[in-house]
Amino acid sequence: MSAPAGAASRSIDTHAVLAALAEPRRAEIVRLLEKKYRSQRGLVEELGMSQPLVSHHLKVLRDAGLVTSTVCERVTVYLLRPRTLALLAERVAGMAEHAAEIAKVKPC
Template identity: 50%
Template sequence: MATAFAVLAEPHRRRILDLLLERPRAVGELVEELGLTQPGTSKHLKVLREAGLVRMRPDAQRRVYELRPEPLTEVLEWLEPYRRMWAGRLDALERHLGALPDDAGLHG
């Protein structure tokens, strides 16, 4: 099984997840949004499904896909140290800007 990182490396799969974040969608709707062929879209959906990032549910004659966010925990855990680093740097920038005189940088 592919890791979430390997699956997310492909831009079309990231776009599918972005679309499914908004709401569940039928395959035909994903095909339209992506501008890919139905077989191409289905191939990406299969990879996402095998990685556990999406699930499919039948709805009459349609296949509707929805996001399963739990597997993204691996990505979030990896990103957390970077988020903390950037938060600290942004806090330092905010303190620095707050310490400048009110008219600093307005003349020039």
């Protein structure tokens, strides 16, 4: 089965995204970033983690497409990528719809 038109620009690596979110410290970083953008130093202070550990978690989140960064007044700040979260929500909603259809059919 071929992918729908435009699927390439709308695709995410669901496994990478879910794996990134499954780690509690990364999930906490995402929860903080959903409220406002933060610098790495701000995350270090708020989370009480070492700078190398925060840096590692940010890299995993960035590689999964969940986080991006920008320079603001000579400080790199991190923020969530809403498009990745929206695509994940679409994927999960699609799975729920499919599961609901299958649940209507008797297994035996």
